[in-house]
Amino acid sequence: MSSHAGSVAVFCGSRMGNNPVYHRTAQIAGEFLAQNSVRLIYGGGANGLMGVVADAAIRAGGAVTGVIPDFLKTREKMHERVSELIVTSSMHERKQIMFTRADAFWVLPGGFGTFDEMVEILTWKQLGRHDKPIVLVNVAQWGNAVLAMLDEAVSQGFASANARAMIQVVPDVASALACSAPERRESTYPVDTL
Numbered sequence: 001m002s003s004h005a006g007s008v009a010v011f012c013g014s015r016m017g018n019n020p021v022y023h024r025t026a027q028i029a030g031e032f033l034a035q036n037s038v039r040l041i042y043g044g045g046a047n048g049l050m051g052v053v054a055d056a057a058i059r060a061g062g063a064v065t066g067v068i069p070d071f072l073k074t075r076e077k078m079h080e081r082v083s084e085l086i087v088t089s090s091m092h093e094r095k096q097i098m099f100t101r102a103d104a105f106w107v108l109p110g111g112f113g114t115f116d117e118m119v120e121i122l123t124w125k126q127l128g129r130h131d132k133p134i135v136l137v138n139v140a141q142w143g144n145a146v147l148a149m150l151d152e153a154v155s156q157g158f159a160s161a162n163a164r165a166m167i168q169v170v171p172d173v174a175s176a177l178a179c180s181a182p183e184r185r186e187s188t189y190p191v192d193t194l
Ligand SMILES: Nc1ncnc2c1ncn2[C@@H]1O[C@H](COP(=O)(O)O)[C@@H](O)[C@H]1O
Pocket: 012, 013, 014, 015, 043, 045, 050, 072, 076, 091, 095, 110, 111, 112, 113, 114, 115, 116, 117
């Protein structure tokens, strides 16, 4: 497994979305990580696509770390069957733990929370706080609008083309794994230096 990440943080929806392909993609992501001995790090809920990824990874015998803030335990239905469950006192702590533990980040279909997580991890990379792969799985073109927003920021002179290139876009999960080899591990920084 040396050519792949040892752990991948998956950002995705706490809802299922309207297209059945999103459910299938989340399932494939969980299975794929497990089959490739890559630990899944995720938000710790059993709801929506987040729950689907975790369930699929668990069923396939994979290692799963869920990281959930105490205030979301009920709302996002804390997953009881993950291999490791971390309950944090805040969203900030959740993000810090997910960031520190992941070797790469996958963005699967999701809503505002997913966008927040994606943009934050991208801006941390832009600021030189890490050099871990960030991969958006653009199944069914779900991410076109958010990608257009990034492109527009470059067109309008508010972001560099280099920063835009810090997020890779792939059509499916298999391609995401191929993009997730660790880059320069030593260049990861603790979030509290941000
Ligand atoms: N502001 C947020 N920062 C980090 N994570 C967040 C935030 N708001 C929601 N989230 C989490 O993201 C996932 C997915 O949310 P969706 O809105 O369904 O995409 C969920 O665990 C939220 O707690």
